[in-house]
Amino acid sequence: MDNEIFDIAIIGAGPAGLFAQFYAGLRELKTALIEATPRIGGQITALYPEKTILDVAGFLGISGRDLVNELKLQTDLVDSKTFLNSEVTNLKKIASHFEIEINHHASFLAKSVIIASGNGSFSPRKIDVPGSSEAEQSGMLTYLLPGLSEVADKDFAVVGGGNTAVDYAVELIDHDCHVSLIHRRDNFRAMESSVTKLKNSRRTNFLTPMKITGLSPKKEKLEIELQSVPDGAVKRVSVDRLIGGFGFTASSRTINQWEEFPEQFNQGFLTNEAQMTSIAGIFAIGDASSYPGKSDLIATAFGEAPTAINQTVNYFDPDRGGPQHSTSLNKKEVFKHDRIKSRYNS
Ligand SMILES: Cc1cc2nc3c(=O)[nH]c(=O)nc-3n(C[C@H](O)[C@H](O)[C@H](O)COP(=O)(O)OP(=O)(O)OC[C@H]3O[C@@H](n4cnc5c(N)ncnc54)[C@H](O)[C@@H]3O)c2cc1C
Secondary structure (H helix, E strand, O other): OOOOEEEEEEEOOOHHHHHHHHHHHHOOOOEEEEOOOOOOOHHHHHHOOOOEEOOOOOOOOEEHHHHHHHHHHHHHOOOOEEEOOOOEEEEEEEOOEEEEEEOOOEEEEEEEEEEOOOOOEEEEOOOOOOOHHHHHHOOOEEOOOOOHHHOOOOEEEEEOOEHHHHHHHHHHHHOOOEEEEEOOOOOOEOOHHHHHHHHOOOOEEEEOOEEEEEEEEOOOOEEEEEEEOOOOOEEEEEEOEEEEOOOEEEEOOOHHHOOOOOOEEOOEEEOOOOOEOOOOOEEEOHHHEEOOOOOOOHHHHHHHHHHHHHHHHHHHOOOOOOOOOHHHOOHHHHOOOHHHHHHOOO
16 A cells, blocks of 8 residues: 555445445546455444345335445446555545555555544454453454355354344355354344255254353364353353354544544534535545534435545646536446446447
8 A cells, every 4th residue: 555645545435435436436536445344335234234225216125235235336347446454543644645544554645535434443242251352362263254265164153143143154154164153042133034044054053042151262173161041051062263243333432543633513523515524635424424414324425425526626636627427428438347348339
């Protein structure tokens, strides 16, 4: 990332940041989309991927997961860089540019910044039992899926009863792993078809209704102590890795420490009609932006994104003009994929 100067740094890959990335591509801007977690989609991915969203224009109803997939396909059409696992830990003004610090070490420069960080970065809800810190330090307890290319035939345990845990377990059996799914109840609050898939798989072992009472990292394996919820009977299983799947919580702790920190209003950054914050060159959209009458909705975020992108251009290149309607654009030049270009070949 060092030495690169972007036109725009977009902080956060929720729906607001993703649509801003696409729209910036239409305007042929050099854009970096920076996301703290390993996955795009923000609150939708972290909290409600299977819920049907009714109030996104043009869709009779669309699942969270499908909406994020569509946004991803759209952003794939344009030239732009996406940095995952990259939390913006500081934002500084250096001459006419902004320095964006990632994970406390790497940094790069941008002419303008769009904050699309929602309610802050997500961190996993952690398992708190004797031995959990040691297990985490040993790398045998994690809260995210490992790289799935080299895990086949490994023994995993996943704990949790919602979408996060069930989705993790499905991904693992799809990659030929054995999964023990641990949950304090017999029923799961997750997509029924995913639960059925796990129930029909010989690779899944349901450890329910059971709770984890202790963890002991041994040489190569992690020993999990389980207690049966109805009768307190204790059981031990050994796995290669345990993955906590209790979901995520959002926190603005890191953002609150930025050196350039715009004025706040309610829970977000106060923005004007150009989506600009109190600091010139820093814009905010989606749930990160706040003003009287603001509705924290996906549709609102989608409207604020083009406003912010067009106004960043006015900020760092006021002579450039625009925007054009997308119907007037040369799609062969704007879209990077040959498949899409060929659609507009005539
Ligand atoms: C259960 C639930 C149901 C909902 N249902 C609906 C609905 O039906 N219709 C509707 O319109 N809205 C709904 N919403 C609201 C909607 O999800 C939000 O308005 C929308 O997600 C806001 O998008 P965003 O991109 O602004 O922020 P987010 O979705 O919060 O995304 C922000 C992203 O920024 C990242 N980030 C934060 N800080 C940093 C940092 N320092 N560095 C790098 N990355 C960072 C986060 O990890 C996250 O990925 C619902 C919300 C919830 C919780």
